[in-house]
Amino acid sequence: MGYERADGSIGIRNYVLVLSMVNCSNTVAQQVAQNTGANVIPIDCGCVEVADHHSRTCLALTAAALNPNVYAVLLVGLGCEQTDHNKIMADIAATGKPVSYIGIQDCGGPKQALAKGIEIVKTYQEEAAAQERKEYPLSKLVLAVQCGGSDWTTALSGNITIGEMTDLIVEEGGSVIISEVAGFPGSEHILAERAVTPEVGLEIIQMCDELRAEYVRDHGQSIEEVNPTPGNKAGGITTLVEKSMGNIKKIGTRSPIQGLITAGQHVPHPGVWILDLRAPGIDGNATSGFAMAGANLNVFSTGRGSPLGNAVMPVFKITGNPKSYEELSCMLDFNAGIVLRGATVEEAGKALLDEVIMAANGKLTRSEENGNFEFIIPRESRG
Amino acid sequence: MKALRCDCVDTVAVVAQPVSVGDVVEVGDSTLSVKESIALGHKIALQDIAAGELVYKYGVPIGRASQNIEKGYWVHTHNLQDITEQLCNQYAEEFRRKAGALR
Numbered sequence: 001m002g003y004e005r006a007d008g009s010i011g012i013r014n015y016v017l018v019l020s021m022v023n024c025s026n027t028v029a030q031q032v033a034q035n036t037g038a039n040v041i042p043i044d045c046g047c048v049e050v051a052d053h054h055s056r057t058c059l060a061l062t063a064a065a066l067n068p069n070v071y072a073v074l075l076v077g078l079g080c081e082q083t084d085h086n087k088i089m090a091d092i093a094a095t096g097k098p099v100s101y102i103g104i105q106d107c108g109g110p111k112q113a114l115a116k117g118i119e120i121v122k123t124y125q126e127e128a129a130a131q132e133r134k135e136y137p138l139s140k141l142v143l144a145v146q147c148g149g150s151d152w153t154t155a156l157s158g159n160i161t162i163g164e165m166t167d168l169i170v171e172e173g174g175s176v177i178i179s180e181v182a183g184f185p186g187s188e189h190i191l192a193e194r195a196v197t198p199e200v201g202l203e204i205i206q207m208c209d210e211l212r213a214e215y216v217r218d219h220g221q222s223i224e225e226v227n228p229t230p231g232n233k234a235g236g237i238t239t240l241v242e243k244s245m246g247n248i249k250k251i252g253t254r255s256p257i258q259g260l261i262t263a264g265q266h267v268p269h270p271g272v273w274i275l276d277l278r279a280p281g282i283d284g285n286a287t288s289g290f291a292m293a294g295a296n297l298n299v300f301s302t303g304r305g306s307p308l309g310n311a312v313m314p315v316f317k318i319t320g321n322p323k324s325y326e327e328l329s330c331m332l333d334f335n336a337g338i339v340l341r342g343a344t345v346e347e348a349g350k351a352l353l354d355e356v357i358m359a360a361n362g363k364l365t366r367s368e369e370n371g372n373f374e375f376i377i378p379r380e381s382r383g
Numbered sequence: 384m385k386a387l388r389c390d391c392v393d394t395v396a397v398v399a400q401p402v403s404v405g406d407v408v409e410v411g412d413s414t415l416s417v418k419e420s421i422a423l424g425h426k427i428a429l430q431d432i433a434a435g436e437l438v439y440k441y442g443v444p445i446g447r448a449s450q451n452i453e454k455g456y457w458v459h460t461h462n463l464q465d466i467t468e469q470l471c472n473q474y475a476e477e478f479r480r481k482a483g484a485l486r
Contacts, residue, residue: 152397152424155441156387186467187443189474198482205475212471224467236397236424238458239465242445340399 006096021077022046079105139173151303155246158320164349186241309372390442
């Protein structure tokens with residue numbers, strides 16, 4: 001069940017989002033959110049940015065706003081920032097989503113801007129509360145799958161349980177997006193074989209070739225010098241191909257891969273998709289990339305336990321480690337460790353799907369309960 | 384005590400608890416004597432593996448043995464070489480040839 005947007009997409013939440021346009025307006029934006037309970041994205045930039053950096057900033061903010069989980073958006077700027085709030089506002093409004101802008105300079109100062117911001121957000125929240133949740137088929141649901149804070153159980157129980165859920169939901173007509181492409185080398189042939197056409201298979205192979213070349217060109221290191229990480233190795237992963245084989249378990253075994261999308265693109269039709277997002281480093285990059293791709297919910301496998309959330313997309317945590325689940329259930333939504341204690345992967349995958357559907361229907365995830373609403377602009381060498 | 388084998392062709396399994404010399408672990412229907420201490424989640428050799436041979440997990444090669452590894456010993460960075468680069472090039476070439484034939 002969810003909320004239909006003017007562009008036909010379905011949100012599983014009715015968030016009101018406050019977007020800061022520039023570092024100078026972060027405080028007012030955050031104060032508006034604190035006073036209303038709205039979600040907020042502060043940014044570390046927004047002015048004197050070089051062209052590709054600037055265009056990625058605008059893309060990320062616009063794409064976050066266009067996530068179907070967002071009912072309405074308030075842009076908070078200073079007034080003289082580089083971030084083009086007029087264009088962002090026009091792009092959001094073009095989809096039929098309510099959007100407003102306030103500038104601190106125009107309002108006569110931060111206190112005045114805060115008062116005006118609170119008033120606008122409260123109006124949006126009243127409208128959002130009046131909208132009824134309706135029933136929609138699973139074919140409208142877009143899930144992301146990710147892993148982080150991994151341990152030895154991530155591949156053996158966590159990711160295979162997500163994989164079973166992926167196959168089930170795609171068979172019901174839904175969509176699943178995988179990314180973390182720096183973790184693909186060594187298993188690209190399996191992904192390419194699963195591509196819906198040879199052309200898509202070649203795109204996957206080409207992406208992995210480029211990715212490996214980028215590491216050497218931009219960082220002077222081969223990708224396997226960086227990955228697996230020291231933490232992965234301490235946990236028992238020896239080689240990149242071993243890590244990548246564990247990574248791709250999240251997209252199951254039965255569903256064809258429909259194609260690749262890049263930052264800010266939504267899936268063109270249901271099925272399994274690869275988000276070609278090469279931003280290296282922390283988990284939040286891929287999470288924000290999924291939010292920008294319009295994913296409703298991120299199903300995130302974490303052996304050791306991670307609290308990560310997202311400003312526009314609940315992050316549903318599953319752990320393959322029964323011990324982590326016992327100790328950290330306050331930030332974990334599902335125990336896939338049952339697979340290590342005798343449950344079949346089919347049983348665990350079905351149980352996970354049931355829980356994910358409940359989260360889609362409105363049951364709060366631990367990330368939301370704990371107030372984890374992070375967002376980072378994922379930067380790549382091309383932006 | 385258990386070690387988990389992911390695929391029937393695998394030559395290593397993952398220990399599901401820390402193990403020490405002399406322990407006996409179950410791997411599917413058979414058992415295996417542990418020859419050195421192995422940390423939780425690390426790999427144990429299911430058979431003798433000669434230097435230069437490919438090591439299999441998940442049904443695929445995950446690296447090449449850089450020295451002889453006897454059954455029951457720990458398999459990690461000290462005796463397993465990362466050959467991902469070489470495998471990627473091989474997989475890319477094979478897929479391009481196959482896709483070219485299909486088109």
